[in-house]
Amino acid sequence: MEKNVESILRSGDVLFLMLGAVMVFAMHAGFAFLEIGSVRKKNQVNGLVKILSDWSVSTVVYFLVGFPIAYGICFLRPAEALISQDQGYQLVRFFFLLCFAACIPAIISGGIAERAKFWTQLAAGAVFAGLIYPVFESIIWGRYSGPLQGWIEDLTGAGFHDFAGSVVVHSIGGWIALPAMIVLGPRLGRYVKQKSRPIPISSIPFLALGSWILAVGWFGFNVMSAQSLTGISGLVAVNSLMSMVGGVLAAVFFTRRDPGFVHNGALAGLVAICASSDVVHPVAAFFIGAIGSFIFIKGFTWETEKLRIDDVLGVWPLHGLVGSWGGIAAGIFGYKALGGMGGVSFLGQLIGTSVAVVYAFAGGFIVYKLLDAVFGIRLNEDEEFRGADLSIHNIDAYPEETIKP
């Protein structure tokens, strides 16, 4: 019977992470539909192919390079060796964490939409998912987490806490996207004589579909971050829910029920809560999400209207700013005095969050500057005007409407 119990524990862990991986994999369909709803019709095919191609390249590089960097586990051994000890637990763990790594190019994709070259962007994604992201992952969650975490703990009494990646995933992705958009410049016609001229999006239903898929999958992102069945916590699930709901309601009240903000508000709430979903109270989670949504709304307006950075899906405020907020929020609402579980420090969260911002911005800037200098990262004017679909993929999203047979 003891064997049975061990077998259940092992199988349960594999199932647990497999379900998490599938749910977060599904989120990438959400990234795709969120993007194609938010761009013009002439760039929808490009959005779809980009997300799926980025995912695929990320899988290869994270399998061969990224995961080994972050956790010191290499899969280039016979199949039998991969499952003999643990029924392939490390394999599904790779799958689960790949889904996080692959968020980086998926996040960037939404910011630079409608004007980036295909191959250079694919290459950039490979560098982020295979190298830049895993190095940061390794010093926070992975095998080199000793030094930085130890130093923060010595200094503040608690390590840097990021349960499911507000900072490690979202903030890194958003702060890499920022230099990408700066180097790339705005879309043609987005700013005319320093005046902002918003470009109408194609489809609220697709945007909403993307948001729903992301929101549903997000429960795998957060809950399964426990990485073991017996580590599951109902608190993580309900905090994710409450923060999402806070994000929605803040957007409902602060934007006159704007559908784009309401559906992205849900996502802002979910970005904000990743870090602290295991240590705060559900009521705190509600406010973390509501504040996150407010930051997203104000940040997006400030970015696109004042800074004149053309961030098509608002990925820098959504993942960068709100992700950073999530990191800091864990250091506020995690305290026992505010109903939290304790074991966090404000200063520690501030340090970890700041390191991520600097690291991601610098990494993104260098990669995009280099790629721009060597290959060029932007479509030429004619290609952009025709749309990425026809320029890059030789077909548009609704061929029946445009091609006469």
Added chain:
Amino acid sequence: MEKNVESILRSGDVLFLMLGAVMVFAMHAGFAFLEIGSVRKKNQVNGLVKILSDWSVSTVVYFLVGFPIAYGICFLRPAEALISQDQGYQLVRFFFLLCFAACIPAIISGGIAERAKFWTQLAAGAVFAGLIYPVFESIIWGRYSGPLQGWIEDLTGAGFHDFAGSVVVHSIGGWIALPAMIVLGPRLGRYVKQKSRPIPISSIPFLALGSWILAVGWFGFNVMSAQSLTGISGLVAVNSLMSMVGGVLAAVFFTRRDPGFVHNGALAGLVAICASSDVVHPVAAFFIGAIGSFIFIKGFTWETEKLRIDDVLGVWPLHGLVGSWGGIAAGIFGYKALGGMGGVSFLGQLIGTSVAVVYAFAGGFIVYKLLDAVFGIRLNEDEEFRGADLSIHNIDAYPEETIKP
């Protein structure tokens, strides 16, 4: 090892309900797409925002008021206390049951589509999810279930059986929606000089997408109603399947393959089987679904053509009539003589089902009459004509097609 087994049992229950909650949460995307496929394009944004906002408000009120009413458990204690005993099982149980409560406004939303005011409807949803529904829940499933269930059992030999909510959820929702639609009146142009003029819907693909999402999530709705891993029953899953299939095939045969009826027929089958999915035979389930679908088809035609009630998605026949049928069907096909598990009584089912009809209709009528008198619940003619999207949300569903940058 005993500790391990206990830990697995506890974690298994949390995972079980968490998966159920996520599946039923996803159903709300289904409600949204079912609605936007069934309305005109000028009301699609409104459908999307309404469902997500209703969900969010329901979460808050059910967390603070509804769940405590129904089950006597309050979460306003430190986070540590929420997970110390049970890894947060009660939290995910709240999440799971919230998904049921939030169905009430989602069901109503489809009936009153294209003409209701935003804020008053949001308020109505809050009252239903936070108060009206939980009170009924408490006397059937919850902490006050003693008196009514006891009385029915004394009278008939068996309590009122509603495994997954044909009556508690769907019938309550549908019978609240009926007075809402009566008080609200039909859409402009829906009936002209007492003659019915059906308004063409915008998108069968979106309607079908909504139906698929609902159908898939429904297996969480029914199977996870066991609320504990070791209580899982394959019978519930297969009965749900068979009833859905009966609903589809009845619609295929009785409506000349009409896509709206076929996709809603699947849902009719699923509504009908909730109550009895744990006590009937799969063959009986098939007929329960087929009869449910037939009731939906005839009921919808009768309602909209004869009674001239403008029920955009047919929510009264689908959830109200078919939900009531589901309650009664458990008292027919549940008997051992018909292959069922026994332990049900026809009279008991009839009583429980009737109480729900009266309660819901009265509750809905009072709430909507009051709201109508105090705030008004209907858009004015001009707003309705322009569409709820532009009137309420200042944007339509496909901005690229309508806004020149």
Added chain:
Amino acid sequence: MEKNVESILRSGDVLFLMLGAVMVFAMHAGFAFLEIGSVRKKNQVNGLVKILSDWSVSTVVYFLVGFPIAYGICFLRPAEALISQDQGYQLVRFFFLLCFAACIPAIISGGIAERAKFWTQLAAGAVFAGLIYPVFESIIWGRYSGPLQGWIEDLTGAGFHDFAGSVVVHSIGGWIALPAMIVLGPRLGRYVKQKSRPIPISSIPFLALGSWILAVGWFGFNVMSAQSLTGISGLVAVNSLMSMVGGVLAAVFFTRRDPGFVHNGALAGLVAICASSDVVHPVAAFFIGAIGSFIFIKGFTWETEKLRIDDVLGVWPLHGLVGSWGGIAAGIFGYKALGGMGGVSFLGQLIGTSVAVVYAFAGGFIVYKLLDAVFGIRLNEDEEFRGADLSIHNIDAYPEETIKP
């Protein structure tokens, strides 16, 4: 406590297969959207209704006939007897395997789209899901697997290995579809004076949505083919992933990023890996998928341009050719010398795969020839020209655009 452990094992198995069943059930929504994206708008409703109706008919015939044929288990006993031993494990096993059986008509549906009669196709689907498929299932996986598997094992040293159905499901489906398309003939205008004139498809976003739904659900298809919780293997999950990714990247490189091929390339990778997902190395899986995708691309072009077979979704190359490739690939990359788990034989795989091709082609040919002779299987010219939506369903996909109220 022993009772607890047994209960967990039993419940875990039921949950495991239930989750798998739901995931593969969801794939049928994927079949539907893949099809409606790939046909013209005037045939979208038909695609949606066909998939759901085929599913429903398949459920009934597989419940009453197919599953009993394949596994010797009949459910026409009282409900109590269905769950007394195993909490309904055999019921969910039926549900899970039904999802496989129902793939046969869903696969065919995509090939014969836009021109087939409704009722005869529904009847054909019933014969395949209720009889032709289960008979083959029974001799490979089911209760009559002794003779053929024994003979292959005697001959080659290893039985025919098809873990999750590259051959049993996909190849059978694809090779039945081939004679269906031959008997039916091409759509009007598809080939004019022997010249190929491709018919533009309606919607890349719907095609992509279908592909995503299929890809996500596929992890249930493969991983849950273990059919017991403690049999779960992380290798199956990651091999599925790697093969899918190989399929995507091959299509990205070989087709100039064509969105149709890229999204179907993912599916080609997933078809190819089913058979061997438990016995090959992830790196081998990548190449199995990449080669599968290449076969799909070349096969589709050859089929539609040279053979002039009008295969709307490319189901014969995708499921037939690539499914057969998957069967053979298990006999190549499964060897220990190539990093695999061993226990397979190239010759055995070749034999099993070939038997399936002959069986399916013959079965499909006979059924369609008979149906064609007796009832006719094709819409008349006028019906086809108007589109299946109006001809068969009396409504088109976007009524608001075409009907004036």
